[in-house]
């Protein structure tokens with residue numbers, strides 16, 4: 001039995017196969033597919049929009065290397081150096097025929113047909129030591145089932161005038177094209193060239209971007225820099241790269257301008273009575289649209305819920321616990337995780353953090369990788385090993401926290417960062433540091449202390465700023481932990497660090513110490529540090545701001561803290 005199964009015999013499965021062939025023989029790979037020709041599904045769609053040239057540069061081929069690219073092949077077949085020169089300027093596009101003959105020759109020499117199993121896979125199940133595909137076992141499985149069908153807007157389904165742009169079609173004398181991406185732009189030009197009158201119906205004005213994905217994404221170095229981006233930024237970048245668009249240039253604009261002057265092209269807000277409606281609306285999206293992926297998720301009883309507002313994660317997690325769910329995976333930042341922890345505290349449902357925020361303090365504290373893919377691998381392995389741990393949490397005025405609550409100055413900084421929520425996504429730590437300075441110099445009242453802290457019989461008065469830690473570090477600056485209470489941890493009670501001064505020199509000394517071991521910080525004469533605290537009360541000399549696990553919760557006069565033992569189950573690496 002082969003070691004690796006590839007499900008899907010389209011171009012993605014084919015490219016994966018070429019990569020696997022670097023290390024494995026054809027007999028060690030089984031490719032499951034309904035079509036022997038790897039370009040079979042693609043060929044029909046490309047022909048439907050009358051595509052002549054590829055939308056990819058020299059590097060857009062099916063081998064796991066950038067060199068030699070398709071431009072080298074074109075030099076031979078076109079008997080000209082022009083393809084190479086064009087490629088240097090990023091202006092080369094192989095023809096569809098050149099690309100298809102590249103696929104064909106690779107298919108012949110790579111052993112593809114030998115590995116092909118002409119069968120549709122109905123079910124993939126994880127079993128000990130690998131996976132089972134409809135009864136056959138494999139060590140590894142790669143899923144490449146492709147686009148899960150064509151997307152036609154709900155209101156147009158069943159309308160006899162409708163054809164999808166990726167289905168073979170001719171043009172009626174009057175045509176409405178729905179959409180504003182490359183397929184739509186191609187349809188406008190094709191239909192005009194066929195003599196039709198064209199109406200464009202679109203939700204947004206088309207975005208104009210170069211045809212090709214920037215070439216950096218085809219090189220190892222370019223991809224490495226992409227993978228180093230924080231997860232949110234990566235998602236944003238993918239969104240930009242895949243957003244519908246078509247290129248600038250007279251070949252796209254002039255035919256439309258001419259046709260508009262002749263009264264043969266216009267934009268309208270909604271469908272009218274044209275004879276033909278072409279949906280240039282791409283593919284359906286999401287794993288639920290693919291039977292195999294939907295079943296795989298269902299087999300693992302995975303329910304996906306998206307949060308849409310503050311407090312939503314808490315309600316969703318609480319509902320999941322009431323429904324007897326085993327594990328809630330919280331994919332998001334510390335705020336989402338805190339809400340989920342509040343929804344699950346006191347129940348047996350375990351919480352698994354998956355980093356999706358800008359800092360992800362708690363996930364990193366317990367050793368979860370910053371990269372979401374790596375973190376998902378860790379999570380699957382932890383679930384497999386039943387690696388659960390029951391922990392205590394902090395509680396402040398009824399709200400639980402996992403790593404810390406900040407009172408006074410740092411809460412004012414967090415409030416300032418939250419006002420720039422959009423920037424937070426991109427600027428991350430530099431924004432925190434800049435906000436700390438601005439808050440320090442302009443927005444925080446240094447003239448008087450703001451609260452006193454009662455810990456047992458001791459009253460610590462004259463406090464300007466305090467941190468109640470549940471775990472350590474307090475946060476991370478880049479990859480550097482900021483340590484305020486080194487003794488704090490998953491098994492410890494609360495630690496309290498109170499600043500009885502906000503003068504620049506001692507605070508800077510404390511910050512420098514926190515970026516190291518945190519020891520100097522605890523010895524400072526104007527700082528008070530208590531470890532292993534079960535409860536405390538903070539009494540304000542007026543309202544003061546506070547933040548819980550990085551979420552600003554407003555201003556209060558009093559805060560009551562308790563340590564809640566045995567409160568929450570978490571999944572640990």
Ligand SMILES: Cc1cc2nc3c(=O)[nH]c(=O)nc-3n(C[C@H](O)[C@H](O)[C@H](O)COP(=O)(O)OP(=O)(O)OC[C@H]3O[C@@H](n4cnc5c(N)ncnc54)[C@H](O)[C@@H]3O)c2cc1C
Pocket residue numbers: 007008009010011012013014032033034035041042045046049051053054055056060119120121122144145146147166292
């Ligand atoms: C019109 C058009 C033009 C494009 N032009 C370019 C271009 O110029 N350059 C470029 O780089 N990209 C281009 N793309 C993008 C490119 O087509 C896609 O990235 C690529 O075709 C996707 O390949 P795929 O294997 O993921 O999917 P598909 O081509 O859809 O293949 C998936 C295959 O898997 C099979 N399958 C699915 N489920 C199962 C199952 N359960 N068991 C067995 N088999 C299964 C399907 O039957 C199908 O044969 C273009 C896309 C379109 C639509």
